[in-house]
Amino acid sequence: MGMFRNLMLAGAAALAVPAALSPAIAAEAPAAPVYSINTDLGTLLDNPQTKAVLDKYIHEMISNPQIDMARSMTLQQLQSYAGDALTDEKLKQIDADLAKVPAAK
Numbered sequence: 001m002g003m004f005r006n007l008m009l010a011g012a013a014a015l016a017v018p019a020a021l022s023p024a025i026a027a028e029a030p031a032a033p034v035y036s037i038n039t040d041l042g043t044l045l046d047n048p049q050t051k052a053v054l055d056k057y058i059h060e061m062i063s064n065p066q067i068d069m070a071r072s073m074t075l076q077q078l079q080s081y082a083g084d085a086l087t088d089e090k091l092k093q094i095d096a097d098l099a100k101v102p103a104a105k
Helices: 002-028 041-046 048-062 065-070 088-099
Strands: none
Touching: 041 048, 041 065, 048 088
C-alpha cells in the first residue's frame, strides 16, 4: 500500500509542477501576432489601427470603391492580382507593422 501511495503522490506532483510553471512559461513565450498579411482584408479594414497600417502602405488600393469585393481575401492572396502594389517587400513591411497591433477588444 505504501508503494501505491508513493506512486500517487509522485504522479500528483508531476501534474502539479507543469501547472504551477505554466503561467511563468506563458509569460516568457512571445505571443503570436494577432494580425498579419494572412488576416482577411475585411477584418483589417474594420479595425481602425490595422486600417491605418494599410492606409500607410496601400492607400490607393483600400480607397478603391471595389475593395469590398476582396474583403474575404488576404493581402497574401491579393498579391497575385495586384503584384505591382503588393510587392514582397511591401508585404513584409505591412506584416511587420500589423504584428505590432494588439488584439481588438
